[in-house]
Amino acid sequence: MSTLQSLSSDRAWPIYGRDGIRALEALLQAPNPVPLMQQAGLAAAQLAMAVAPHAQRIWVAAGPGNNGGDGLEAAVHLHQWGKNVAVGLLGRVDEMPTDARAAWQRAHTAGVPLSHGLPSDGLKDLGPHDLIMDALLGIGGKRPLDGALLSWVQAINSSMAMVLALDAPTGLDADSGAFLGPRHDAHCIKAQHTLTFMAAKPGLFMGHGRDVCGHLWLADLGFRPSALGPAPAAWLNPASARPAKSHASHKGSFGDVAVIGGEADVRGMGMTGAAVLAATSALHAGAGRVILSLLSGQASHSAQADLMQRDWQSLDLEKLHVVCGCGGGQSVQQVLPAVLQRSMQLVLDADGLNAVSQVPQLQALLRQRAPTQATVLTPHPLEAARLLKTSTQEVQSERLAAAQTLMDLFQCTVILKGSGTVIASPGQTPRINPTGNGRLAVGGTGDVLAGLVGARMAQGYTAFEAACMAVAQHGQVADQWPAGQALTASGLAMRLS
Known part of the structure; x- marks a missing residue:
């Protein structure tokens, strides 16, 4: 019937x-x-x-x-x-x-x-x-x-x-x-x-x-x-409950996130804001502690006081959930070998993905992380096309296949962003996300998503679970955005919980 x-x-x-x-x-x-x-x-x-x-x-x-x-x-x-x-x-x-x-x-x-x-x-x-x-x-x-x-x-x-x-x-x-x-x-x-x-x-x-x-x-x-x-x-990616903190928890219960990115001013264009956005997102999403490591080598005066700021070389990467690449520019290539080899868990975004697409040695290091070191890649269609050595149009015409090919290539969880974000992970049926809208088409919202994924991984969720939860919530916040109010990446980060 x-x-x-x-x-x-x-x-x-x-x-x-x-x-x-x-x-x-x-x-x-x-x-x-x-x-x-x-x-x-x-x-x-x-x-x-x-x-x-x-x-x-x-x-x-x-x-x-x-x-x-x-x-x-x-x-x-x-x-x-x-x-x-x-x-x-x-x-x-x-x-x-x-x-x-x-x-x-x-x-x-x-x-x-x-x-x-x-x-x-x-x-x-x-x-x-x-x-x-x-x-x-x-x-x-x-x-x-x-x-x-x-x-x-x-x-x-x-x-x-x-x-x-x-x-x-x-x-x-x-x-x-x-x-x-x-x-x-x-x-x-x-x-x-x-x-x-x-x-x-x-x-x-x-x-x-x-x-x-x-x-x-x-x-x-x-x-x-x-x-x-x-x-x-595939399965539709449903909205899920956001993690709650128990009365007996403490800051160590929800993991440490380190955000590595934010290249110094290049040709008059500073990119530290992208890393600050990712760190702010992880902080508001409930990570226990968030460490901001700017590749500029300078402290950010715009970052919230709740964020610790450290040089990336002083970090104990083996114990951290790392978000790398946001605003990383060319400088990120220098840190990626250590990040790829040592990070306990890793969210690779933006310029981190571009660097991997250009350097075969980095691609090999990324593959070697599987299966013991969880990794999430967060490409938009152009970044996915660079990694797959194809065109953006080809990626968009076969979004499910593109996400799964990336997953197979690097044996990690992939978040292919866009209208109907696709989440693919080894051993899992892909998810298609129904939340979100055109308001997210502003600079910095991808950095916010990367920080949110990092926070969920730090809170004990698997890479696939963290990706599914973060993508759904990221879109939900945009769907619930007040009418007549412009959505900004910083505002989006501060509405996470």
């Missing part, structure tokens, strides 16, 4: 890529004499009634594949329930897959108005209370949109009607969250609601998916995760 529910971000939903969904579909359909398409159509019709109960007109844009069949099945139910529904079919009926062609026949027999092409008014007569159902491509889209398909997408986006996309908005790659065509949303449906079938898809939570999907819903079509089906490609 299928259930329809909101895809809330506070639950660890299993996530399946296109190949996994195809395998699930075959598994679910085998014992069921009724096409899954009929269940999908019923769920789509039910959601349409829920989100647009006062719609005077409903127009279904049905594509030439099985996604179009889902839309046709939905139209049958809406028509039978007395709604003013019409279907525009893109493609030839005789070229449709078997189940989709049967759905067209059911719609025709039921008396649903069916036509080819857009309505003569080009959807301009639809009002804000009306509904358009996008059943053009779903997860089947792989190529850039052109011709009639692109015209339909642009007409739908120009309409005032609410849009409900089935499985995934047309023009969005359901595996990556990238646009199928040019890097702008004129080639992708912008939906207020997306109903996805069987299980969540990665692209709904990554890249542009978070901007064009609207509210996410799931109709599971009877799928229940079990050992019999294919393993999920």
Whole structure:
């Protein structure tokens, strides 16, 4: 029995890529004499009634594949329930897959108005209370949109009607969250609601998916995760409780974090602020003690009095949870051999990652840390591309694969930052993080995340646990940021707990 529910971000939903969904579909359909398409159509019709109960007109844009069949099945139910529904079919009926062609026949027999092409008014007569159902491509889209398909997408986006996309908005790659065509949303449906079938898809939570999907819903079509089906490609990273300090604890209970970074002024550009941000983050996140070691060799007068400041060479790295690279510039290359060999646990960020990407000897030292010395890498897409010797575009088009390749390459936990941050770790199914928003696109927020990860590791969590908790909390604080107030990295650091 299928259930329809909101895809809330506070639950660890299993996530399946296109190949996994195809395998699930075959598994679910085998014992069921009724096409899954009929269940999908019923769920789509039910959601349409829920989100647009006062719609005077409903127009279904049905594509030439099985996604179009889902839309046709939905139209049958809406028509039978007395709604003013019409279907525009893109493609030839005789070229449709078997189940989709049967759905067209059911719609025709039921008396649903069916036509080819857009309505003569080009959807301009639809009002804000009306509904358009996008059943053009779903997860089947792989190529850039052109011709009639692109015209339909642009007409739908120009309409005032609410849009409900089935499985995934047309023009969005359901595996990556990238646009199928040019890097702008004129080639992708912008939906207020997306109903996805069987299980969540990665692209709904990554890249542009978070901007064009609207509210996410799931109709599971009877799928229940079990050992019999294919393993999920990832899990959604749920919000988790923040660690609490017991009455009997003391500063030694929550570990020592050392932040090494902050190169001296180079060409008039000082970078000590990045290290100060990471240290401030670790401090407010509850680390027992935080030591700031600036590569500038000078004390920071802007750092909080709670931060101890030491020369990195005086640190007992074997006993410390080290965050290295924030604002490190070129100077960080000189300290990395010792940091990589001696640090008990390590978060490597920013210029530390850039240095590793440039120096093969540092790459070898990083690999040698596994498995006894826990390491977390925190690259943004450009840093990941440098480490993988590829392009940022390639990383963004295969975010899950990029994170896992980095993980395999260095045998450590990887936080691939961006819209839908990916956390990958040896022996773990990757996580995709749903929290956070565009406010985090300001300088210094990555330094804050690095310090937060270091604090969680110092508090006794494994590298994977620390990464998952920190990424979720980092995004949550941004999501809860007061409206009308600019988010700054320093403000973000001070709101951690």
